[in-house]
Amino acid sequence: MGIPVQQQLILGKYLMKKKLQRDKKFPLLVEIEPLFACNLACNGCGKIQHPKEVLKKQLSVQQVLDAMDECGAPMVSIAGGEPLIHPEMDVMVRELLDRGIIVFLCTNALLLEKKMHLFEPHPRFAWTIHIDGLRESHDATVCREGTFDKAVAALREAKRRGFRVTTNSTFFKSDTPKSIRAVLDFLNDDLEVDGMMLSPGFAYEKAPGEADFLSVPETRELFREAFADGKRKGWRLNQSPVFLDFLEGKTDLDCTPWAIPSYSIFGWQKPCYLMSDGYVETYRELTETTDWEKYGRGRDPRCSNCMAHCGYEPSAVLETMGSIKQTVRAAISSNI
Secondary structure (H helix, E strand, O other): OOOOHHHHHHHHHHHHHHHHHOOOOOOOEEEEEOOOOOOOOOOOOOHHHOOHHHHOOOOOHHHHHHHHHHHOOOEEEEOOOOHHHOOOHHHHHHHHHHOOOEEEEEEOOOOHHHHHHHOOOOOOEEEEEEOOOOHHHHHHHHOOOOHHHHHHHHHHHHHHOOOEEEEEEEEOOOOOHHHHHHHHHHHHHHOOOOEEEEEEOOOOOOOOOHHHOOOHHHHHHHHHHHOHHHHHHHOOEOOOHHHHHHHHOOOOOOOOHHHOOEEEOOEEEEEOOOOEEEEEOOHHHHHHHOOHHHOOOOOOHHHOOOOOHHHHHHHHHHHHHOOHHHHHHHHHHHOO
């Protein structure tokens, strides 16, 4: 596994505090979208479909800091759009790190080599580069030739400069167990990334190309075959063993969207990063005014094929922390 010890310790301390306080709903990680503008138009992403006046808007550094201070989450994933378009992204990252927060900065890497000098390696900071397959598959997904080679070059340079580098890969109906193994082997063995995150594509409301999204049975079959022969044990996956079991259909989980909330120029999104049933100004208002019981597979038809990490990875983490057996299993996996 690719989960660093410091991250485990920070998260473990935070979860213990919440347990002692008997808090029922709290954030583990916040998805911050400081802007929706992007330099790509990827299949499976509906962010750039917003009107031009929305694409011009950006969250200020102070708005992001206030949101994180209010909710108290120990981790943040800065996404978008393309975050490196934001003119103060380096300032935002430094301020978040100064607050003791673990920061993942998600990027398609097209601007990474140009902007990398503005950032410094830090034990709580990681680049998260989107790699959705090998060259042909990745370039087809992002709808632009040459992006795979540019992303790989930037990734290698970030590693050379001493940054922690993780990747995020979304897989679709066009993927096969063989293609998933190939991209994870490449990232793990050839590029030696520090951790890999993966998720099945989900046909959320604004996403185009719905025909390429996976159903729940298709997702389970795909990952069961991709992980066959104990293959997943050799990869530095930045995800819990329980979540990987969930992808294979070995266990089922309830969705906990309040644990990875989304904050953007519109406010806190109800109920999650992939569905929009309105926005509120504060995280407290999000948790107290959202009817969480009506969401998830078997409840809301829009959720019927969702197995995305934003809803189910925190469920897996909470299940892991609530079980001595799973806690030991996760610890052992992290030291592979």
